[in-house]
Amino acid sequence: MTNKNSLSKNNPFLLRPVGKDYLWGGNRLNDDFSKGIDLQPLAETWECSTHPDGLSTVASGPFAGQTLRDVLRSHPEYLGTHPQSADGELPVLIKFIDAKRDLSVQVHPSDEYAMQNEDGQSGKNEMWYVLDASENAELIYGFNRPIDRETLRKSLADGTVEHYLRRVQIHKDDVFYIQAGTVHAIGAGALIAEIQESSNLTYRMYDYGRVDKYGKPRTLHIDRALDVARLDGGENPRQPMRVLRYTPGCASELLCRCKYFVVERMLINTKRIRRMACVSTGTNSFQVLLCVDGCGVAFPEGGDALPFFRGDCLFLPADSVPVRLHGYAQLIKVSC
Structure with missing residues (x-):
C-alpha cells in the first residue's frame, strides 16, 4: 500500500x-x-x-x-x-x-x-x-x-x-x-x-x-x-588532493568544485551499523545521486523505499525530505 x-x-x-x-x-x-x-x-x-x-x-x-x-x-x-x-x-x-x-x-x-x-x-x-x-x-x-x-x-x-x-x-x-x-x-x-x-x-x-x-x-x-582551442600547451593534468570525511555509514570526498557544479564521491557501508547514512538538500540546489557500484535502498522520510542498483540515478529536489541510505554502494553526488 x-x-x-x-x-x-x-x-x-x-x-x-x-x-x-x-x-x-x-x-x-x-x-x-x-x-x-x-x-x-x-x-x-x-x-x-x-x-x-x-x-x-x-x-x-x-x-x-x-x-x-x-x-x-x-x-x-x-x-x-x-x-x-x-x-x-x-x-x-x-x-x-x-x-x-x-x-x-x-x-x-x-x-x-x-x-x-x-x-x-x-x-x-x-x-x-x-x-x-x-x-x-x-x-x-x-x-x-x-x-x-x-x-x-x-x-x-x-x-x-x-x-x-x-x-x-x-x-x-x-x-x-x-x-x-x-x-x-x-x-x-x-x-x-x-x-x-x-x-x-x-x-x-x-x-x-x-x-x-x-x-x-x-x-x-x-x-x-x-x-x-587553447594553443599554449599548458601543463599536464594533476590529480586533485582528496580527503575522506567520515560520518556513520558513509565516507565522502570532494572530487570537483567549479562555477557550474560540485561533485563528491560517497562510499556507503551500513552492513554492520544500525545508523544509516543520511542526505538532504537545502533550498540552494537539487542533488543527483549516481550509483557507480554496489546497491542499496533510499528511505525518504515519510515516503516509500527506493531500491537502487549499479547504474541507477536518483534525483533529489531542492529542499527535499531527509533521505536515509542503506547498503554497500559507491555514489557520485552532484549539486550546483
Missing part, C-alpha cells in the same frame, strides 16, 4: 536514461549496468538530462513516465535558488560513457563564445570520473608544446596532428576537469562518468579518417574549433 506521504513533492525519484549509439561505443553499459537499451553499440547513456538532444525520464513516484524537463518546468523550485538553475532548466547533464574505441579529438566552446555564435546556447565545461580503464588506456589533454593556428590547421589537414597532442595514462578512480577550450579525447578502454554543463556543443577536429555507418566521414568543425 502506498504511503500517502510518498506523493510529497519533496520526495526523490529515480530516472531512466536515453542512450546514444556513437560508432566508438561498446557493450559495457548494458553488460555492466543492465541498462536494457536496444542500441548496438551503446556509447553513452544520458542519466540526468533536460537537454533536447536526450531527455531522461522519471522512473518512479507520481511523475513516472514524464520527462525530467517537463517535471522541472512544472516545478522550477526543485532546482533551488542557485543562480545557475534558472528558467526551469537543469544546468548540468550527467552521463555514462563507454569508449571501446578512441573518441574524436575535439574541443568545446566557452559560454561566451556559444552565446554569441550558437544561438545563445551554453558552452561546455566538464568533469570525468574514471570508473574503469584498461591497462594502456589514455586520454588526450591539450598539446604537448605550444602550437600556432596555421600549424594546427595544416596538421589537421595532413593527419600529423597526433604528433602535437598530449597523451595521459588514466587509471580507475582518476578525476579530470576539462575546461572549455581544452582540446581533448577519451581513449579506447575507458569507462567514464561525466558531469558537464547542459550542452551538446562539440567541435570535432580530427577523427582518424573514420566513416559513419553510412560510409561517410563524420563532420569536422575546423574553423570553430580553431576559434576556441
Whole structure:
C-alpha cells in the first residue's frame, strides 16, 4: 500500500536514461549496468538530462513516465535558488560513457563564445570520473608544446596532428576537469562518468579518417574549433588532493568544485551499523545521486523505499525530505 506521504513533492525519484549509439561505443553499459537499451553499440547513456538532444525520464513516484524537463518546468523550485538553475532548466547533464574505441579529438566552446555564435546556447565545461580503464588506456589533454593556428590547421589537414597532442595514462578512480577550450579525447578502454554543463556543443577536429555507418566521414568543425582551442600547451593534468570525511555509514570526498557544479564521491557501508547514512538538500540546489557500484535502498522520510542498483540515478529536489541510505554502494553526488 502506498504511503500517502510518498506523493510529497519533496520526495526523490529515480530516472531512466536515453542512450546514444556513437560508432566508438561498446557493450559495457548494458553488460555492466543492465541498462536494457536496444542500441548496438551503446556509447553513452544520458542519466540526468533536460537537454533536447536526450531527455531522461522519471522512473518512479507520481511523475513516472514524464520527462525530467517537463517535471522541472512544472516545478522550477526543485532546482533551488542557485543562480545557475534558472528558467526551469537543469544546468548540468550527467552521463555514462563507454569508449571501446578512441573518441574524436575535439574541443568545446566557452559560454561566451556559444552565446554569441550558437544561438545563445551554453558552452561546455566538464568533469570525468574514471570508473574503469584498461591497462594502456589514455586520454588526450591539450598539446604537448605550444602550437600556432596555421600549424594546427595544416596538421589537421595532413593527419600529423597526433604528433602535437598530449597523451595521459588514466587509471580507475582518476578525476579530470576539462575546461572549455581544452582540446581533448577519451581513449579506447575507458569507462567514464561525466558531469558537464547542459550542452551538446562539440567541435570535432580530427577523427582518424573514420566513416559513419553510412560510409561517410563524420563532420569536422575546423574553423570553430580553431576559434576556441587553447594553443599554449599548458601543463599536464594533476590529480586533485582528496580527503575522506567520515560520518556513520558513509565516507565522502570532494572530487570537483567549479562555477557550474560540485561533485563528491560517497562510499556507503551500513552492513554492520544500525545508523544509516543520511542526505538532504537545502533550498540552494537539487542533488543527483549516481550509483557507480554496489546497491542499496533510499528511505525518504515519510515516503516509500527506493531500491537502487549499479547504474541507477536518483534525483533529489531542492529542499527535499531527509533521505536515509542503506547498503554497500559507491555514489557520485552532484549539486550546483
